[in-house]
Amino acid sequence: MGEVIAIxxxxxxxxxxxxxxxxxxxxxxxxATHNQPVRWQQKVDDKSNEITAIPKLLLQLDITGAVVTLDAIPTRQQL
Known part of the structure; x- marks a missing residue:
């Protein structure tokens, strides 16, 4: 299994x-739970939320072979 990256x-x-x-x-x-406490950060834009910041953060990462975990907030969908 690859590295675990918690967002x-x-x-x-x-x-x-x-x-x-x-x-x-x-x-x-x-x-990166295996290597360092905090490896990357992305500021959330004013009048926005983490749902819009996570894709920007993911573009900075090489997540090939990694397991990426997220809490429930970014998984919600607009109905």
């Missing part, structure tokens, strides 16, 4: 700035 979105702690009316910063990260 997940997170809000950067204390990035919300209500005094300046700035939204929190969200990033999608990819962890």
């Amino acid at each position: 997940d979105g997170k809000c950067l702690r204390r990035s919300l700035d209500t005094a300046s009316d700035k939204a929190a910063i969200y990033r999608v990260s990819a962890w």
Whole structure:
């Protein structure tokens, strides 16, 4: 089996700035569970979500032979 790459979105702690009316910063990260804690990150665009950031992140990766895991959020579909 190839390397396991776990992808997940997170809000950067204390990035919300209500005094300046700035939204929190969200990033999608990819962890190569066998080699390094965090290998890649993609900032989520303002007024967007991790569903749109994940394809951008995947384009940066060589996932040939890897097992890629995601949580349930990016798997939802519009009906």
